[in-house]
Every structure is written in structure tokens, then in C-alpha cells.
Amino acid sequence: MGDAIPVLAGKKRISPPGVTPRVAACAAPLSEPRPFPRGRGGGRGTSRRAPWSGGAGRSPAPSAPRDAAARPPPGSPPPHGSPEAVEAALREVTALFPRGLFGDALPPLVLRHQLYSLVPDRTAVDRHLNHLRDEGRIRLLHLGFEADALAVVFTEPYVAKALQAVAGKPQAGLVRRFLETAVAACPELSYEQGRMRALGFADADVTQLVAAGVLTVRDAGSWWLAVPGAGRFVKAFVRGRRALLAAIRRSRYKEVALAELGQRRPPAAARLGVTYHLHDLVGAQLVRRIPSASGTLLRLAET
Known part of the structure; x- marks a missing residue:
């Protein structure tokens, strides 16, 4: 992963669970709210083991289980640019996020380009982040301070902190419905007016969602997904x-x-x-x- 940047403070590994994807639901309006189910999380891929190629008069060596053949030796780093390497980098930078600085009101936020410091293969990082997003395990957020700066946040803590921010407020029910329909089903960075209406959110609802901090204005008739605070x-x-x-x-x-x-x-x-x-x-x-x-x-x- 390149030269490691030393950790200057203790870290706690975070491995939040995933969320079952609902990308197909984006194509049509949802008739009812859908709760966030727990996903299984990503698993290791397997590769085909090469056949034994010993000479005549020799007996084939005992074949190892297919899963063991595909697994790297214990203690070895994940292959460079692999999905495992990307997820390890995501967990590493996520663990550095200072939750206490914001009163534990924000989910851990990681900038996409921070992962490039650990996995220089940017294409591999972007590809796997898109895969995790389509699975519903993470969300990508446009924070607005740079055109191409995207934040990565695990879906479950994002939802928890968004609900925490509106607890006891009039918009709480609306925000929950938005999270259980639009956010759970559609992985987009932003939402157009037509899509919001198709999902059952009128213009007045969108105004309330902006006030609650889960949407920010992108341009006329379009809003970025956001995290309150x-x-x-x-x-x-x-x-x-x-x-x-x-x-x-x-x-x-x-x-x-x-x-x-x-x-x-x-x-x-x-x-x-x-x-x-x-x-x-x-x-x-x-x-x-x-x-x-x-x-x-x-x-x-x-x-």
C-alpha cells in the first residue's frame, strides 16, 4: 500500500455491518417505506487452483481446500489494489476520525482521496467504492468544498446519526421515511425533483428535509444527499x-x-x-x- 503514514494516536478498528442493496427500486416509485435490513458483508473471492503438474512416478500432493488455496497466507497484507485492500484502507482511515470532537453527533467521514494514500490504484478504489455503494453498505456524499471531493460514510452509522439529529423534532417522521425509501433504495449522490416526487416526497417535504440537514441544494430542482452537521x-x-x-x-x-x-x-x-x-x-x-x-x-x- 505504499509508505505507511504513522498513526499518532491509538486507533480502534471499526467494521460496521452492511445493508442489503435496493438499487432496482430506483426505477419505480416505492409504495411503502422499506426498513434497513442487515447485509452479510463482503466476502473473499476465490480463484481456480492450478492442477498438479508432477512428473511420472510421483503421486499428486494432497489437494488443499479450494477456499484455502485462494486465501493469502496468514498475516500477509491483502493483494495490492484488491477489494480487501480497499476495505482495509477504508477501515483504517475511518478509525482515525475523531468522534469526540463533534460530540459524537457525526458518523465517521472519510474523503475518497484519502484512500488513495494507502491504495495508489485509484481505479481499483473507485470501482470497489461503487460496488460497496451499490450493495448499500456505504454512501458517497458531496460536501461542497471541492468539486471532486467526495466523502465516504458507512450507511448504518449515517442513518443512526441522521435520526439522532432530528430526534424529537417535527421532521423526525419525514426524515425516517426518506431514509427508509430514497436513501435505502437509491445510491445516487443527488436527487432530482421528478425522482423525489416519484418516491412520494412533495416540494414541501423536500423543504423540510433540507431544513433537517439530510439534503442540501445543488441547483434548482436538485439536491445533494447530506449529513446533518x-x-x-x-x-x-x-x-x-x-x-x-x-x-x-x-x-x-x-x-x-x-x-x-x-x-x-x-x-x-x-x-x-x-x-x-x-x-x-x-x-x-x-x-x-x-x-x-x-x-x-x-x-x-x-x-
Whole structure:
């Protein structure tokens, strides 16, 4: 997965369960709300084992079970660019998300390009994220601060935090119906007015969903799927990125040793954690990792 970015704080692995896909329901209106079922989660693929090719007079070796033949040796990293590698990267960056910073009001948010810092094969990352989205296990969100910056969030915590944000409010029932129909059935980044009406949401309902924070205006008659309270995350994310870039820019030759950066006192604005922000800088190609005799260097991409 490339040079590993050191973890500067303890991490807790998160492996949230999936959700059964309902992509086919997007093509027609849904007549009734559909609850979120629990999915089985992704499994390992299997590959055909090559036949034994011993010479004459030799007995074939005992054949291993097909599943064991396809499985990598215990303790070995997943194959580079494989679905397992993408999911491992997603879990790793998800575990870095500082839940307490936002009062545990937000689901863990990961920027898609942060995964590129761990799995450089961007096509493989995008392909598997689309697969997970179509299965209903994750949602992709457009956060608005960059045209191509997409956030990845596991569906189950997304739904839980969206309902938590409107608990006891007049829109709670409407938000639940939206999550159980449009969000559970359709994996789109945004929703058009015609689609919303086909799903049973009038214009007045959409206005309430925007007020609840589960939709944001994209343009006239179109809305992005959103997570309530995400503005606080975006603000902290942008400030932390700028602070780390400024720290590297002030260094000699506009580069800094990765190990040295981990030992420095982090900038006050890097509230999401230096490691979390480094995955952003490397994945967004704002800095480059340069191998050297003394270890990995981080150099501004503009130099």
C-alpha cells in the first residue's frame, strides 16, 4: 500500500455491518417505506487452483481446500489494489476520525482521496467504492468544498446519526421515511425533483428535509444527499489542511521528514489529527512522498 503514514494516536478498528442493496427500486416509485435490513458483508473471492503438474512416478500432493488455496497466507497484507485492500484502507482511515470532537453527533467521514494514500490504484478504489455503494453498505456524499471531493460514510452509522439529529423534532417522521425509501433504495449522490416526487416526497417535504440537514441544494430542482452537521467537519478539515501545508511550506526546501513531522507539536488547527490530515495531503497529491536514505520525506507538490 505504499509508505505507511504513522498513526499518532491509538486507533480502534471499526467494521460496521452492511445493508442489503435496493438499487432496482430506483426505477419505480416505492409504495411503502422499506426498513434497513442487515447485509452479510463482503466476502473473499476465490480463484481456480492450478492442477498438479508432477512428473511420472510421483503421486499428486494432497489437494488443499479450494477456499484455502485462494486465501493469502496468514498475516500477509491483502493483494495490492484488491477489494480487501480497499476495505482495509477504508477501515483504517475511518478509525482515525475523531468522534469526540463533534460530540459524537457525526458518523465517521472519510474523503475518497484519502484512500488513495494507502491504495495508489485509484481505479481499483473507485470501482470497489461503487460496488460497496451499490450493495448499500456505504454512501458517497458531496460536501461542497471541492468539486471532486467526495466523502465516504458507512450507511448504518449515517442513518443512526441522521435520526439522532432530528430526534424529537417535527421532521423526525419525514426524515425516517426518506431514509427508509430514497436513501435505502437509491445510491445516487443527488436527487432530482421528478425522482423525489416519484418516491412520494412533495416540494414541501423536500423543504423540510433540507431544513433537517439530510439534503442540501445543488441547483434548482436538485439536491445533494447530506449529513446533518457536516458543516463543522468541513470547517475543521479545511483549516487543518491549510495548517499542515503551511508548516511544510515553512520547512527548509519545503519538505519535512515524515518521522520528524510525527514528533512535532501538531498545529492547533489540525483538530482532526495529523495522521488523518496527512492521508488527505498525500491522497489529494498536495504533497509527495520522497524515499530517502534517512526515511520518507514529504515535499510540497508545487516545488
